[in-house]
Amino acid sequence: MPLHAFSSTPVEHCELCHSTHFTVVASKDRDGQPLRSVICENCGLVFSDPRPDSTQIDDFYREGYRMAYKQAWQPRLKHTYRAGKVAQDRMRHLMALLVPGSSVLDFGSGGGELVFILRELGHEARGIEPNIGYAEYSRDVLGITVQIGGFAEARVEPRSLDLVTLFHVAEHLEHPVEAFKQAAQWLRVGGKLYIEVPNVESRCIWPSSRFHQAHLYNFNAATLAQAGRLAGLGVVTTFTSEDGGNVTAIFEKPETPIDTAPAPLADNADRIARILRDHTAFAHAFTAHPYTRPIQKLRRQWDERQAIAHFSDGKTLLQHLAREIKHPQRHDHHDGPKGALATA
Ligand SMILES: [Zn+2]
Incomplete structure (x- = not known):
């Protein structure tokens, strides 16, 4: 069953700032199905409201997700190639954070392409993946270590990792700040948490393609960095991809959790609301992207x-x-x- 059929739990407050003041920014998803997306007027976090409850989300990822989007239980060769090319790009960014033999966990490892390439390059890499078909493929065909599950099932030795990566995972999580805190416990002091998500400010897509049933959150650089700060991590850097479609934040685990007040994001909501308002289908048609x-x-x-x-x-x-x-x-x-x- 599609995820939108379950979306019935109203959101009580903003995950980042606990404000209860939201404004609706969209009412449909990229397939034209009903999906109410709101922006927190206080900090600019954009999220689905209402949303499915957590057991429905878990079931969806365990079984339905890859089938719904790839029509396959296990990746075909073309999927492995496509994901492998993406993993190559990701590796080029990760290289600066790695030394020979670094211990890396890729959370949401999909078909295992990044973990496999990391291992080929001499790192101690493994994955966690909620989808059974993809996790089994990476274990059986690629021969890598992958635990099946989500954050709730994750079994990782505290302070055992140099790097945790979450590529296009955080936007799917019900409580991203809690997940970042958990990931931080797995890191050694000085270890890095690398998070890439779709950029809510993206102008390279049609405006009607922006919102997705499976994306509970839509971050920009400021809200993604804030989520890491709230998890007690230091922000090393944030950047967007060349086409502006994705945003990345790199966090560092400090000696003792940073107990700073969250950065004030006073203008962030206005900034995002303005971008969403100005990025109309008409405006998009006059950029090079659609062509x-x-x-x-x-x-x-x-x-x-x-x-x-x-x-x-x-x-x-x-x-x-x-x-x-x-x-x-x-x-x-x-x-x-x-x-x-x-x-x-
Ligand atoms: Zn907020």
């Missing part, structure tokens, strides 16, 4: 077909992608299918 994105997608699909033709299984494919990171000079001029052809 370049379909072309990029076609090109990507063509590249994918070419590249996966050279691999018979996901493991060999990911080993190749890991080699491209290890030896970037060999692949500088052969990005994409030709590179795969030359070295597969």
Whole structure:
């Protein structure tokens, strides 16, 4: 059953600032289904209200999510390739935070692509993934360590990790601040929590595509950083992706939890509300995005077909992608299918 059929629990107060003053910013999701999205007038956090209750959310992620969005229980080769290319990009950002043998946990590890590449590059990496089909695929086909479950089931030794990553996970969580606190307990002092989410300020998508049933929260850099601060973490940096579609925050575990008052986010709600208001379909039609994105997608699909033709299984494919990171000079001029052809 789709998630919107369950959305019935009203939100009492803002997760970040406990304000009860919300303004409606949208009434439909990207598929035209009813989804009420509100902005906290005090801090600018955007979230679904009402939302499904937690057991409905858990069931959805265990079984329904990948089926609903990928029509597959386990990733096909093209999914592994696509996710593997994304994992390569992520690796390039993570590299600065890693030393040889770093211990890394990827929470929401999906098909296990990032964990596999991290291991190929000499790190102690493992995953946690709520979806049974994807977790089993990463264990059985890729041979990596993945625990099935969510934050409630996670069994991780306190202070045992150098890096915890959450890529496109935090927006799905019912209580992101609590989850960040839990992740912080797994980190050694000085360890990093790396979080990437869709950017609510994104202008690279059609305005009607912004809201998603499965995204309970929609962050910008300020609200994402605030969530980490409330979890007692230090904010190292925040940045957005080149197209503005994603926002990342890197947090550091301090010696003792930072007990600072949350940063005042006085203008943040106005800023986001203005961006959402000004980013109309009409305005979007006068940017390059609606025209370049379909072309990029076609090109990507063509590249994918070419590249996966050279691999018979996901493991060999990911080993190749890991080699491209290890030896970037060999692949500088052969990005994409030709590179795969030359070295597969
Ligand atoms: Zn708030």
